[in-house]
Amino acid sequence: MMQYIRQRLPSSATRTTLCALCAISITLLSACSSSNDDSANETSAGTNPNGTTDAGGNTDDIGNTDTGGNTDAGGTSTDSLAELPNPPLSEPPSENDEPIAEDANLSSISEFQVVRDPGPRIPVVLAPTLTQADFDAGPLPAVVITPSDVDPNTNAPPFFENLTDVEAVAGEQLEIIYKPVDPDGDVPGMFPEELPPGASFDDNFDGSKTYRWQPLQNNVGINEFTVTAIDPLNSQYRTVRTIRIKVELPEDLSTIPNVAPTLEEFPLHTVRENDLIVLELKGIDLNGTTPSLELVSELPNASFVQHPRFEETYTLQFTASTTGLLNIDILARDSIDSSLTSVNSVVLSVLPSADFAREGVRLKELAAARNIQFGYASLQEFYHRPDGGIYAATAADEFNLVTPENSMKMDQVNPLPGRYQFADIDNLLSFAQFNSMEVHGHPVLWHRQLPDWIQDAAPESIEGHMREYIVRLMSRYETSINLWDVVNEPIGDNGGFRSSVWFDAIGESYIDIAYRQARQTAPDATLLLNDFDISFNGPKADTLFTMLDGMIDRNVPIDGVGFQMHVFSDFDQFDEVRANFQSVADRDLDIYITELDVALSDGATFQQQADVYKNIVEICLEQSRCKAIQTWGVSDQYSFRRIFNPLLFDRQYMAKPAYSAVQEALSTQ
Numbered sequence: 001m002m003q004y005i006r007q008r009l010p011s012s013a014t015r016t017t018l019c020a021l022c023a024i025s026i027t028l029l030s031a032c033s034s035s036n037d038d039s040a041n042e043t044s045a046g047t048n049p050n051g052t053t054d055a056g057g058n059t060d061d062i063g064n065t066d067t068g069g070n071t072d073a074g075g076t077s078t079d080s081l082a083e084l085p086n087p088p089l090s091e092p093p094s095e096n097d098e099p100i101a102e103d104a105n106l107s108s109i110s111e112f113q114v115v116r117d118p119g120p121r122i123p124v125v126l127a128p129t130l131t132q133a134d135f136d137a138g139p140l141p142a143v144v145i146t147p148s149d150v151d152p153n154t155n156a157p158p159f160f161e162n163l164t165d166v167e168a169v170a171g172e173q174l175e176i177i178y179k180p181v182d183p184d185g186d187v188p189g190m191f192p193e194e195l196p197p198g199a200s201f202d203d204n205f206d207g208s209k210t211y212r213w214q215p216l217q218n219n220v221g222i223n224e225f226t227v228t229a230i231d232p233l234n235s236q237y238r239t240v241r242t243i244r245i246k247v248e249l250p251e252d253l254s255t256i257p258n259v260a261p262t263l264e265e266f267p268l269h270t271v272r273e274n275d276l277i278v279l280e281l282k283g284i285d286l287n288g289t290t291p292s293l294e295l296v297s298e299l300p301n302a303s304f305v306q307h308p309r310f311e312e313t314y315t316l317q318f319t320a321s322t323t324g325l326l327n328i329d330i331l332a333r334d335s336i337d338s339s340l341t342s343v344n345s346v347v348l349s350v351l352p353s354a355d356f357a358r359e360g361v362r363l364k365e366l367a368a369a370r371n372i373q374f375g376y377a378s379l380q381e382f383y384h385r386p387d388g389g390i391y392a393a394t395a396a397d398e399f400n401l402v403t404p405e406n407s408m409k410m411d412q413v414n415p416l417p418g419r420y421q422f423a424d425i426d427n428l429l430s431f432a433q434f435n436s437m438e439v440h441g442h443p444v445l446w447h448r449q450l451p452d453w454i455q456d457a458a459p460e461s462i463e464g465h466m467r468e469y470i471v472r473l474m475s476r477y478e479t480s481i482n483l484w485d486v487v488n489e490p491i492g493d494n495g496g497f498r499s500s501v502w503f504d505a506i507g508e509s510y511i512d513i514a515y516r517q518a519r520q521t522a523p524d525a526t527l528l529l530n531d532f533d534i535s536f537n538g539p540k541a542d543t544l545f546t547m548l549d550g551m552i553d554r555n556v557p558i559d560g561v562g563f564q565m566h567v568f569s570d571f572d573q574f575d576e577v578r579a580n581f582q583s584v585a586d587r588d589l590d591i592y593i594t595e596l597d598v599a600l601s602d603g604a605t606f607q608q609q610a611d612v613y614k615n616i617v618e619i620c621l622e623q624s625r626c627k628a629i630q631t632w633g634v635s636d637q638y639s640f641r642r643i644f645n646p647l648l649f650d651r652q653y654m655a656k657p658a659y660s661a662v663q664e665a666l667s668t669q
């Protein structure tokens, strides 16, 4: 039987998520968090990267060695896998999908060749476009947000008088009066969610406000506009009303005024002196045409080019050579009437390099000394962001393990059958290689961020598609990625299996099939199962252990558990984390803390946040099977929980108390 030694990566994957939006009950709430936890088994050879023998020793029953006489590499009980679909259900990646070199003036990276996907990017549709049927369904109900200390029987919520859906004509001025009423007497306050460009929400000084908007060609279709009324007695007691506005073109198109184009809003970014800065600037013309952009400010050695693939985007690349607030003026010119222009300012805060210097030893070095890895989830295309330079420098200094935050999600990688986008992953790999980081593949299978085509595929084809996808993704990166979240978030919120395209079509066995396929495709890789809310007691943790035991019994090749750990700063179930880690270790599996971030709870201090980080790092260090800790991002600037400022670096890339706390925890023996 062929023996192999699987490279062992440090793992840390505990992810705990607490839905802590509890002070308020909201009628509509989206999911709070998710997580991935992975732990990786050793091979029976039991050798770790330091060449020492694995004290835990791996047993056959997790599936690292084949007891059934299988002689495939890794002997991982993949023999129960059926043949892959032949012919394939969808076209595999081909030369036509191979990334090609990107122009050097489009990114902030000069150390290696940045690549791009060859075709036009397939857009990911975030919000489905509303249809006539939605409009015909009638007005949306009001959503009342009731704080826990309000009794609606004694204090009724405010409501809007005479509000309904509206039909409008492009080019004509629309006026809608908003008059919130409180049944208990006083006059409620109100605010609009987001005003479309050129619209206003004007006070009539009689308790009402008027929404004024001139929709144009860009707005043809069904639009939504949301206003929130605030209870006069309790400002957290609110009623949210969304109305739909159907905009149609007039018969005589010449009645629509041509308006001056503008620039898409560009928020303030902090950048580092002498870094290569890249700004992707987009012109907007509400008449539906594409404006041209011109650089007005004098910027020495700047390159300002229309993006070769995205007509409305221009890329400005320059080196920030002076510190302070930098105002860059950009002129947008109408494509039909060239005299119609507007000048728009973009502001950057340029800080001297010294401001980014940090005390003490870098996290990856401290972690290495403790025999674990310290990693992060990388922002997709960080090299196309204004602050890509300082982002990359901070990541390279501090981390030696990286997970793609989004670029490996199936909707990105395989947006259409037979169509693949690998460039963003390939660039991350180049970055990782340049900076001696390992890469953690995430996620192979998930229930979210899926392309439409797989969600619409016939149920009986899903298993075949799933296996094809596993093979295509994992084999492409077989030599560069040794650690994978094969199945992400398989456990439902109340325990049991989570509904997903995979589970719904294949049933429970999708997990076994996925791991067997993964092992067959990447025999040497560490295969994790990643989830959230499994680091503390509850139905999800119970299901995890049942699931693992079943997989072990069935000789399914799994190596470890990833604990996501998107927690809050009032998290205190550390004993449960310790115990759940131990339960994973007892099953001879590794532990990875895969997506750590600590959201600041209401009124909490950065020190409380730091203490949670410290406790979690300490628990990982106590546990010999805990192999790595990854934070879910670098700076609060780009965190998916940005409003809670959950990461080690603030929006200006300054180390927070949590950073020093992690340093301290990693240094204390």
Ligand code: XIL
Pocket: 033, 034, 035, 036, 405, 406, 443, 488, 564, 595, 640
């Ligand atoms: C998140 C990303 O951070 C967001 O940018 C994206 O919009 C949604 O996905 N659990 C996971 C991660 O396994 O992939 C999720 O990442 C966060 C929760």
